[in-house]
Amino acid sequence: MQTELNGLQQSDLREWMQTINEPAFRGSQLFTHFHKHGQTDLSYITGFGEALRKKVAANGRVDGAEIIRTLPAKNGRSIKYGLRLSDDRIVEAVFMRYPTHNTLCISTQVGCAMGCAFCASTKDGLIRNLRTGEMTAQVYATERASGETIQNLVLMGIGEPLQNYTNTVAALRILHDPDGKGMSYRNISLSTCGIVPNMRRLAEEDMPINLVISLHAANDRKRREIMPIAEHYTIQEVIAAADDYFEKTGRRISYEYTLIPGVNDTENDLKELIQLLKGRQAHVNLIAYHPIKEYQKTRPDATALQRFSARLNAGGIRTTVRKSIGLEEQGACGQLRAQENRRQEVQYGNSDKNR
Ligand code: SF4
Numbered sequence: 001m002q003t004e005l006n007g008l009q010q011s012d013l014r015e016w017m018q019t020i021n022e023p024a025f026r027g028s029q030l031f032t033h034f035h036k037h038g039q040t041d042l043s044y045i046t047g048f049g050e051a052l053r054k055k056v057a058a059n060g061r062v063d064g065a066e067i068i069r070t071l072p073a074k075n076g077r078s079i080k081y082g083l084r085l086s087d088d089r090i091v092e093a094v095f096m097r098y099p100t101h102n103t104l105c106i107s108t109q110v111g112c113a114m115g116c117a118f119c120a121s122t123k124d125g126l127i128r129n130l131r132t133g134e135m136t137a138q139v140y141a142t143e144r145a146s147g148e149t150i151q152n153l154v155l156m157g158i159g160e161p162l163q164n165y166t167n168t169v170a171a172l173r174i175l176h177d178p179d180g181k182g183m184s185y186r187n188i189s190l191s192t193c194g195i196v197p198n199m200r201r202l203a204e205e206d207m208p209i210n211l212v213i214s215l216h217a218a219n220d221r222k223r224r225e226i227m228p229i230a231e232h233y234t235i236q237e238v239i240a241a242a243d244d245y246f247e248k249t250g251r252r253i254s255y256e257y258t259l260i261p262g263v264n265d266t267e268n269d270l271k272e273l274i275q276l277l278k279g280r281q282a283h284v285n286l287i288a289y290h291p292i293k294e295y296q297k298t299r300p301d302a303t304a305l306q307r308f309s310a311r312l313n314a315g316g317i318r319t320t321v322r323k324s325i326g327l328e329e330q331g332a333c334g335q336l337r338a339q340e341n342r343r344q345e346v347q348y349g350n351s352d353k354n355r
Pocket of ligand 1: 112113114115116119120121122157158159160192193214
Protein backbone atom coordinates (compact mmCIF):
# COMPACT_ATOMS: atom_id res chain seq x y z
CA MET A 1 0.00 0.00 0.00
CA GLN A 2 1.21 3.52 -0.79
CA THR A 3 2.30 5.85 2.02
CA GLU A 4 -0.67 7.59 3.63
CA LEU A 5 0.42 11.21 3.21
CA ASN A 6 -2.12 12.75 5.58
CA GLY A 7 -1.03 10.24 8.23
CA LEU A 8 2.57 11.52 8.31
CA GLN A 9 3.99 13.99 10.82
CA GLN A 10 5.19 17.23 9.26
CA SER A 11 8.88 16.22 9.54
CA ASP A 12 8.16 12.87 7.85
CA LEU A 13 6.19 14.57 5.09
CA ARG A 14 9.17 16.88 4.44
CA GLU A 15 11.45 13.84 4.18
CA TRP A 16 8.97 12.06 1.94
CA MET A 17 8.96 15.01 -0.47
CA GLN A 18 12.71 14.67 -0.83
CA THR A 19 12.33 10.99 -1.71
CA ILE A 20 10.37 12.09 -4.79
CA ASN A 21 13.05 14.70 -5.56
CA GLU A 22 11.09 17.73 -4.38
CA PRO A 23 12.24 20.30 -1.79
CA ALA A 24 11.32 19.67 1.85
CA PHE A 25 9.26 22.87 2.16
CA ARG A 26 6.70 21.28 -0.18
CA GLY A 27 6.07 18.75 2.60
CA SER A 28 5.19 21.56 5.01
CA GLN A 29 2.84 23.05 2.43
CA LEU A 30 1.15 19.69 2.08
CA PHE A 31 0.89 19.33 5.87
CA THR A 32 -0.79 22.75 6.10
CA HIS A 33 -3.18 21.77 3.31
CA PHE A 34 -4.21 18.60 5.14
CA HIS A 35 -4.21 19.72 8.75
CA LYS A 36 -4.69 23.48 8.86
CA HIS A 37 -7.15 23.72 5.99
CA GLY A 38 -8.64 20.29 6.69
CA GLN A 39 -8.45 19.16 3.07
CA THR A 40 -8.02 15.65 1.73
CA ASP A 41 -8.38 16.59 -1.94
CA LEU A 42 -5.05 17.37 -3.60
CA SER A 43 -6.68 19.30 -6.45
CA TYR A 44 -7.32 22.27 -4.12
CA ILE A 45 -3.77 22.74 -2.89
CA THR A 46 -2.48 26.22 -3.57
CA GLY A 47 1.06 26.79 -4.82
CA PHE A 48 1.36 23.35 -6.43
CA GLY A 49 1.37 23.20 -10.23
CA GLU A 50 -0.52 20.46 -11.99
CA ALA A 51 2.61 18.40 -12.63
CA LEU A 52 3.55 18.43 -8.93
CA ARG A 53 0.00 17.57 -7.85
CA LYS A 54 0.02 14.59 -10.21
CA LYS A 55 3.44 13.48 -8.99
CA VAL A 56 2.33 13.58 -5.35
CA ALA A 57 -0.91 11.73 -6.14
CA ALA A 58 0.98 9.06 -8.09
CA ASN A 59 3.37 8.37 -5.21
CA GLY A 60 1.19 8.59 -2.12
CA ARG A 61 -2.37 8.17 -0.92
CA VAL A 62 -4.67 10.49 1.00
CA ASP A 63 -7.34 8.93 3.22
CA GLY A 64 -10.61 10.70 3.78
CA ALA A 65 -13.85 10.09 5.66
CA GLU A 66 -17.02 10.99 3.79
CA ILE A 67 -20.15 11.84 5.74
CA ILE A 68 -23.01 9.66 4.53
CA ARG A 69 -25.49 9.97 7.42
CA THR A 70 -26.31 12.96 9.61
CA LEU A 71 -28.54 12.39 12.64
CA PRO A 72 -29.13 15.60 14.60
CA ALA A 73 -30.48 15.49 18.15
CA LYS A 74 -33.80 17.21 18.79
CA ASN A 75 -32.10 19.56 21.25
CA GLY A 76 -30.03 20.97 18.36
CA ARG A 77 -26.79 20.56 20.28
CA SER A 78 -25.50 17.17 19.14
CA ILE A 79 -25.13 15.46 15.78
CA LYS A 80 -24.23 11.86 15.10
CA TYR A 81 -22.42 11.32 11.80
CA GLY A 82 -21.93 8.12 9.83
CA LEU A 83 -18.70 8.31 7.83
CA ARG A 84 -17.64 6.09 4.93
CA LEU A 85 -13.97 5.22 4.52
CA SER A 86 -12.17 4.53 1.25
CA ASP A 87 -12.97 0.79 1.41
CA ASP A 88 -16.67 1.50 2.15
CA ARG A 89 -16.35 0.60 5.84
CA ILE A 90 -18.52 2.74 8.09
CA VAL A 91 -17.54 4.47 11.35
CA GLU A 92 -19.27 7.01 13.58
CA ALA A 93 -18.41 10.39 15.05
CA VAL A 94 -20.50 12.49 17.42
CA PHE A 95 -20.38 16.29 17.48
CA MET A 96 -21.43 17.94 20.77
CA ARG A 97 -21.99 21.66 21.17
CA TYR A 98 -21.44 23.12 24.66
CA PRO A 99 -21.74 26.78 25.73
CA THR A 100 -17.95 27.26 25.82
CA HIS A 101 -16.63 24.76 23.27
CA ASN A 102 -17.41 22.03 20.76
CA THR A 103 -16.36 18.43 21.32
CA LEU A 104 -16.05 15.62 18.81
CA CYS A 105 -16.03 11.92 19.67
CA ILE A 106 -14.25 9.88 16.98
CA SER A 107 -13.75 6.19 16.13
CA THR A 108 -10.34 4.52 16.11
CA GLN A 109 -11.22 1.11 14.63
CA VAL A 110 -13.84 -0.42 12.36
CA GLY A 111 -15.58 -2.62 14.94
CA CYS A 112 -13.87 -3.73 18.13
CA ALA A 113 -12.34 -6.97 19.39
CA MET A 114 -12.85 -6.24 23.08
CA GLY A 115 -16.28 -7.86 23.41
CA CYS A 116 -17.80 -5.71 26.18
CA ALA A 117 -21.27 -7.20 26.78
CA PHE A 118 -23.10 -3.86 26.79
CA CYS A 119 -21.54 -2.39 23.61
CA ALA A 120 -22.98 -2.50 20.09
CA SER A 121 -19.62 -1.64 18.48
CA THR A 122 -18.12 -5.05 19.19
CA LYS A 123 -20.92 -7.33 18.01
CA ASP A 124 -19.29 -8.14 14.63
CA GLY A 125 -15.77 -8.13 16.08
CA LEU A 126 -12.85 -6.11 14.78
CA ILE A 127 -12.77 -5.50 11.03
CA ARG A 128 -9.64 -3.36 10.89
CA ASN A 129 -7.68 -0.55 12.52
CA LEU A 130 -8.23 2.96 11.24
CA ARG A 131 -5.21 4.55 9.64
CA THR A 132 -3.89 7.80 11.09
CA GLY A 133 -5.31 9.99 8.32
CA GLU A 134 -8.73 8.36 8.72
CA MET A 135 -8.83 9.56 12.32
CA THR A 136 -7.80 13.15 11.58
CA ALA A 137 -10.16 13.20 8.58
CA GLN A 138 -13.15 12.62 10.90
CA VAL A 139 -12.31 15.93 12.62
CA TYR A 140 -12.06 17.93 9.40
CA ALA A 141 -15.12 16.33 7.74
CA THR A 142 -17.35 17.10 10.73
CA GLU A 143 -15.98 20.64 11.07
CA ARG A 144 -16.85 21.25 7.44
CA ALA A 145 -20.31 19.69 7.76
CA SER A 146 -21.22 21.48 10.99
CA GLY A 147 -19.58 24.76 9.98
CA GLU A 148 -18.04 24.91 13.46
CA THR A 149 -14.58 24.55 14.96
CA ILE A 150 -13.85 21.60 17.21
CA GLN A 151 -11.84 22.47 20.31
CA ASN A 152 -12.08 19.20 22.27
CA LEU A 153 -11.60 15.64 21.12
CA VAL A 154 -12.63 12.41 22.81
CA LEU A 155 -11.56 8.97 21.63
CA MET A 156 -14.61 7.08 22.81
CA GLY A 157 -16.27 6.11 19.53
CA ILE A 158 -16.05 2.72 17.83
CA GLY A 159 -12.90 0.80 18.74
CA GLU A 160 -10.33 0.50 21.51
CA PRO A 161 -7.73 3.24 20.84
CA LEU A 162 -4.93 1.46 22.70
CA GLN A 163 -5.37 -1.60 20.45
CA ASN A 164 -4.54 0.70 17.54
CA TYR A 165 -1.76 2.35 19.48
CA THR A 166 0.70 3.56 16.83
CA ASN A 167 -1.89 5.11 14.51
CA THR A 168 -3.80 6.70 17.39
CA VAL A 169 -0.73 8.33 18.95
CA ALA A 170 0.38 9.54 15.50
CA ALA A 171 -3.06 11.11 14.87
CA LEU A 172 -2.95 12.96 18.20
CA ARG A 173 0.56 14.30 17.50
CA ILE A 174 -0.63 15.57 14.12
CA LEU A 175 -3.72 17.24 15.63
CA HIS A 176 -1.47 18.88 18.23
CA ASP A 177 1.05 20.28 15.69
CA PRO A 178 0.81 24.11 15.80
CA ASP A 179 1.25 24.22 12.01
CA GLY A 180 -1.87 22.09 11.72
CA LYS A 181 -4.93 22.23 13.93
CA GLY A 182 -2.86 23.03 17.03
CA MET A 183 -5.16 21.21 19.43
CA SER A 184 -4.03 21.26 23.06
CA TYR A 185 -3.32 17.83 24.56
CA ARG A 186 -5.32 18.97 27.58
CA ASN A 187 -8.39 19.10 25.35
CA ILE A 188 -8.00 15.47 24.28
CA SER A 189 -9.38 12.49 26.22
CA LEU A 190 -8.69 8.86 25.41
CA SER A 191 -10.92 6.13 26.78
CA THR A 192 -9.59 2.60 27.25
CA CYS A 193 -11.02 -0.61 28.65
CA GLY A 194 -7.62 -1.10 30.31
CA ILE A 195 -4.88 -2.42 28.01
CA VAL A 196 -2.28 -2.18 30.76
CA PRO A 197 1.01 -2.36 28.76
CA ASN A 198 -0.18 0.37 26.40
CA MET A 199 -1.46 2.54 29.25
CA ARG A 200 2.09 2.42 30.64
CA ARG A 201 3.53 3.13 27.20
CA LEU A 202 1.22 6.14 26.79
CA ALA A 203 2.49 7.56 30.09
CA GLU A 204 5.98 7.77 28.51
CA GLU A 205 4.88 9.58 25.32
CA ASP A 206 5.25 13.14 26.63
CA MET A 207 1.68 13.66 25.51
CA PRO A 208 -0.37 14.78 28.54
CA ILE A 209 -3.84 13.87 27.31
CA ASN A 210 -6.65 12.92 29.69
CA LEU A 211 -7.00 9.21 30.37
CA VAL A 212 -10.42 7.67 30.88
CA ILE A 213 -10.77 4.11 32.16
CA SER A 214 -13.87 2.10 31.26
CA LEU A 215 -14.27 0.37 34.61
CA HIS A 216 -17.97 -0.61 34.89
CA ALA A 217 -17.42 -3.04 37.78
CA ALA A 218 -15.50 -2.80 41.04
CA ASN A 219 -14.41 -6.42 41.42
CA ASP A 220 -12.69 -8.78 39.00
CA ARG A 221 -15.37 -11.47 39.01
CA LYS A 222 -18.10 -9.07 37.97
CA ARG A 223 -15.85 -7.22 35.52
CA ARG A 224 -14.94 -10.51 33.79
CA GLU A 225 -18.66 -11.18 33.27
CA ILE A 226 -19.17 -8.00 31.26
CA MET A 227 -15.66 -7.16 29.96
CA PRO A 228 -13.50 -9.98 28.54
CA ILE A 229 -10.38 -7.78 28.85
CA ALA A 230 -10.63 -8.41 32.60
CA GLU A 231 -9.46 -12.00 31.92
CA HIS A 232 -6.09 -10.48 30.97
CA TYR A 233 -5.67 -7.64 33.45
CA THR A 234 -6.99 -7.40 36.99
CA ILE A 235 -8.59 -4.22 38.29
CA GLN A 236 -5.57 -3.70 40.55
CA GLU A 237 -3.23 -3.84 37.52
CA VAL A 238 -5.41 -1.34 35.62
CA ILE A 239 -5.57 1.04 38.59
CA ALA A 240 -1.81 0.78 39.18
CA ALA A 241 -1.17 1.72 35.52
CA ALA A 242 -3.64 4.61 35.83
CA ASP A 243 -1.90 5.84 39.01
CA ASP A 244 1.41 5.68 37.14
CA TYR A 245 -0.13 7.69 34.28
CA PHE A 246 -1.27 10.35 36.74
CA GLU A 247 2.17 10.54 38.36
CA LYS A 248 3.96 10.93 35.03
CA THR A 249 1.54 13.33 33.29
CA GLY A 250 -0.21 15.14 36.15
CA ARG A 251 -3.51 14.51 34.38
CA ARG A 252 -6.39 13.40 36.56
CA ILE A 253 -7.87 9.99 35.72
CA SER A 254 -11.56 9.55 34.99
CA TYR A 255 -13.35 6.26 35.53
CA GLU A 256 -16.45 5.48 33.52
CA TYR A 257 -19.07 3.43 35.26
CA THR A 258 -22.10 2.46 33.20
CA LEU A 259 -24.87 1.74 35.65
CA ILE A 260 -26.69 -1.42 34.56
CA PRO A 261 -29.67 -2.34 36.76
CA GLY A 262 -29.34 -5.82 38.21
CA VAL A 263 -25.68 -6.08 37.16
CA ASN A 264 -23.52 -3.49 38.95
CA ASP A 265 -25.88 -1.31 40.99
CA THR A 266 -26.03 -3.07 44.37
CA GLU A 267 -25.05 -1.72 47.77
CA ASN A 268 -22.02 -3.98 47.65
CA ASP A 269 -20.98 -2.61 44.21
CA LEU A 270 -21.15 0.87 45.65
CA LYS A 271 -19.02 -0.01 48.68
CA GLU A 272 -16.41 -1.79 46.56
CA LEU A 273 -16.19 1.15 44.16
CA ILE A 274 -15.66 3.61 47.01
CA GLN A 275 -13.01 1.38 48.54
CA LEU A 276 -11.24 1.00 45.19
CA LEU A 277 -10.99 4.70 44.32
CA LYS A 278 -10.85 6.39 47.71
CA GLY A 279 -7.77 8.58 48.16
CA ARG A 280 -6.95 8.59 44.44
CA GLN A 281 -6.94 11.56 42.04
CA ALA A 282 -9.94 10.05 40.36
CA HIS A 283 -13.24 11.21 39.03
CA VAL A 284 -16.17 8.94 38.22
CA ASN A 285 -18.41 9.53 35.21
CA LEU A 286 -21.65 7.73 35.90
CA ILE A 287 -23.43 6.75 32.69
CA ALA A 288 -26.92 5.35 32.19
CA TYR A 289 -26.84 2.03 30.31
CA HIS A 290 -28.26 2.47 26.80
CA PRO A 291 -30.07 -0.80 25.93
CA ILE A 292 -29.00 -2.74 22.84
CA LYS A 293 -30.81 -5.79 21.53
CA GLU A 294 -27.86 -8.12 22.19
CA TYR A 295 -27.82 -7.27 25.91
CA GLN A 296 -31.32 -7.16 27.31
CA LYS A 297 -31.00 -5.00 30.40
CA THR A 298 -33.07 -2.00 31.34
CA ARG A 299 -31.97 1.62 31.38
CA PRO A 300 -31.65 3.02 34.94
CA ASP A 301 -33.94 5.92 35.74
CA ALA A 302 -32.69 9.36 36.71
CA THR A 303 -33.42 8.77 40.41
CA ALA A 304 -31.29 5.61 40.51
CA LEU A 305 -28.41 7.43 38.83
CA GLN A 306 -28.63 10.41 41.17
CA ARG A 307 -28.82 8.14 44.21
CA PHE A 308 -25.74 6.14 43.16
CA SER A 309 -23.87 9.35 42.35
CA ALA A 310 -24.80 11.00 45.67
CA ARG A 311 -23.61 7.93 47.59
CA LEU A 312 -20.27 7.96 45.76
CA ASN A 313 -19.80 11.67 46.44
CA ALA A 314 -20.70 11.14 50.10
CA GLY A 315 -18.09 8.36 50.16
CA GLY A 316 -15.40 10.80 49.01
CA ILE A 317 -15.39 9.91 45.29
CA ARG A 318 -16.00 12.89 43.02
CA THR A 319 -18.75 11.77 40.69
CA THR A 320 -20.82 13.35 37.97
CA VAL A 321 -23.72 11.86 36.09
CA ARG A 322 -23.04 12.15 32.39
CA LYS A 323 -25.63 14.48 30.91
CA SER A 324 -27.71 13.27 28.04
CA ILE A 325 -26.54 14.73 24.73
CA GLY A 326 -30.00 14.14 23.30
CA LEU A 327 -29.03 11.32 20.95
CA GLU A 328 -30.91 8.47 22.66
CA GLU A 329 -33.28 8.11 19.72
CA GLN A 330 -30.31 7.75 17.37
CA GLY A 331 -29.13 4.69 19.28
CA ALA A 332 -26.07 3.65 21.26
CA CYS A 333 -22.51 3.96 19.96
CA GLY A 334 -22.05 1.49 17.10
CA GLN A 335 -25.74 1.14 16.24
CA LEU A 336 -25.68 3.61 13.34
CA ARG A 337 -22.83 1.63 11.77
CA ALA A 338 -24.75 -1.63 12.30
CA GLN A 339 -27.89 -0.11 10.71
CA GLU A 340 -25.89 1.19 7.76
CA ASN A 341 -24.29 -2.23 7.24
CA ARG A 342 -27.71 -3.90 7.29
CA ARG A 343 -29.05 -1.33 4.81
CA GLN A 344 -26.14 -2.02 2.44
CA GLU A 345 -26.62 -5.77 2.90
CA VAL A 346 -30.24 -5.46 1.78
CA GLN A 347 -29.41 -3.04 -1.03
CA TYR A 348 -26.20 -4.56 -2.38
CA GLY A 349 -26.04 -7.99 -0.78
CA ASN A 350 -22.92 -7.24 1.23
CA SER A 351 -21.80 -5.82 4.56
CA ASP A 352 -18.70 -5.42 6.72
CA LYS A 353 -19.00 -9.08 7.55
CA ASN A 354 -18.54 -10.48 4.10
CA ARG A 355 -16.49 -7.86 2.28
S1 SF4 B 1 -16.87 -0.38 25.11
FE1 SF4 B 1 -15.10 0.28 23.88
S2 SF4 B 1 -13.59 -1.37 24.24
FE2 SF4 B 1 -15.57 -2.20 24.89
S3 SF4 B 1 -16.34 -3.25 23.05
FE3 SF4 B 1 -17.17 -1.14 23.01
S4 SF4 B 1 -15.74 0.02 21.73
FE4 SF4 B 1 -14.71 -1.87 22.35
